[in-house]
Amino acid sequence: MTAPPAPPTGRGARLVQAMGDRALLVACADLEEVLALDAALRAAPLAGQRDLQPAERSLLVVLDGPRRLAAAAAALRSLRPPPRAAAGRRAVALDVVYDGPDVDDVARLTGLSPDAVVAAHAAGEWTAAFAGFAPGFVYLVGDFPPVPRRDSPRTAVPPGSVAVGGAYSAVYPRRSPGGWHLLGRTDALLWDASADVPALVRPGDVVTFRPVRAAATASAPAPAPTPRPATPGAAGPAGATGPRPGATTATLTVLSPGASTVVEDLGRPGRRDLGVAPGGAADRASARLANRLVGNARGAAVLETVLGGLTLRAELPAVVALTGAAPALEVERDGVLRERSAGAPVALAAGDVVRVAAPRTGLRSYLAVRGGVDAVPELGSRSRDVLAGLGPPPLVAGDAVAVGADVAGAVGEQEPQAAVVAADVVRLRAVPGPDRDLVRDAPGASLTGQDWVVSDAADRVGVRLLGVPLTTSGAGERPSAGVVAGAVQVPPSGEPVVFGVDHPVTGGYPVVAVVVDPDLDRLAQLRPGDRVRVVVDPAPGVDRHPRAPDAGEVRSSTRPARPRGTR
DSSP: OOOOOOOOSSSSOOOEEESTTSEEEEEOSSHHHHHHHHHHHHHSOOTTEEEEEEOSSEEEEEESSGGGHHHHHHHHHHOOOOOOOGGGSOEEEEEEBOOOTTHHHHHHHHTOOHHHHHHHHHSSOEEEEEEOSSTTOEEEEOSOOOBOOOSSOEEEEOTTEEEEEBTEEEEOSSSEEEOSEEEEEOOOOOBOTTSSSOBSSOTTOEEEEEEOBTTBOSSOOOOOOOOOOOOTTOOSSTTOOOOOTTSOSOEEEEEEEOSEEEEEOSOOTTOGGGTOOOOOOSSHHHHHHHHHHHTBOTTOOEEEEESSOEEEEESSOEEEEEEESOOEEEEEETTEEEEEETTSEEEEOTTOEEEEOOOSSOSEEEEEETTOEEOOOBTTBOOOBTTTTBSSOOOOTTOEEEEOOOBOSSOOOOOOOOOSSOSSEEEEEEEEOTTGGGEEOBTTBSSSSSOEEEEEEESSSEEEEESSOOEESSOSOOOOEEOOTTEEEOOTTOOOEEEOTTOOSEEOSOEEEEEOGGGHHHHHTOOTTOEEEEEEOOOTTOOBOOSGGGTTBBOSOSSOOOOOOOO
């Protein structure tokens, strides 16, 4: 989570900073400017624009590649969107029973009476500022006294809880941990993945809270989500895998999921305004290679498994291929065990049992089956997002894996695989982050001046690095802003966290560097205990002002600027 510097004054230009090699962070004066700029760019997208993420005082603009950065930055610095028309703002009214357990605590913190707390929260209008934390969770800004978060977060907050924290209010769309103060509850369905527009509240909406009594709620209880239309080849409830009559060409039965196995495709790009990161296969190159070997479409769903051990039985003939960290696929037929090297298509007969061998280095392996793994799509993807809770749940023994029809061509030839982790110290290339000047280097305590060790806290959401802690200027969190996979965030502990593919879409700790897009596959293969060196260089195609006040700003000039040294 990161906050951009304040916009430069007296120059007539908006500050635009690189957030990695495929995104720009645009500083805005206030939330109204953020929402107006967001609306203007949705109506008239920039060349190469792929997604937008509004936040408190900034807008993240995601592009399709580094070559777009300079031109997009030039346009963004001078773009002056018209004010949003009040008539075009969606109004959302939520009925709330104000019987939350923290009303008295909020009264004490604000100096108001409990009745005055309720009256203040229900008075006037709240503006939906930006999504984050979970799908359907939207930060609301209104005229309410700010309150600190709870000293001890709850491990589980019930869905529909109406809460306040800092300067914001929000409604929890599902059961989840939370450190905000709970004022009440609503029966409104905040998130319905089966709907055309799954989020009830979206950035830019105007929200009002209507106090109601528990015994006489004005609104009916939230209806169950409307069942999703059947998808050819899909099976079971939303997110499940398993065959349906006439829908598959082959079926695999899970005998053991290994350490962890999930279904992944190329993810859900373009959903950041709903609080959903792109996600998808963590090592995209390995997933694409596996699909290519069996002749699948590029975005067909595959099985992503950690540290080997995944064991399957083919119920019908199938063609599979293994890529990524595991060196081989073990195939047992009629009691005879054979090892087939990774990186080659393998024909399976009905009854064959296959097992993914344990990798010597690296973490994740990918098993593709010709036709693709079939499951009910959620928000246009079959991928499991572990943070958002979207997509099929992790596989367990006994699951039936359905196979679809995502075939693009003939089965491919064997392709040699390079080692996913080829050195004792893995180098991650990065570009300076918006907040890199907040890190105070000391002997042996810098981001780039030491080898870091991957901690046990490493999953699809992020990887925590252990070493000599970093020190950042300023205390506590900073105003939330959009972040991307590869963002290196420094929390108060000083131990950097590198965001993975299922990262939160916004955050509030300094981002001091961002791993470049080509090295995200390498990040995905790091396992606890691996040693990492972060190498920071200027972003490709990005010109930087050498002057300290504007360090990191993207210029529209085509004349290269002298890169400013990285601390």
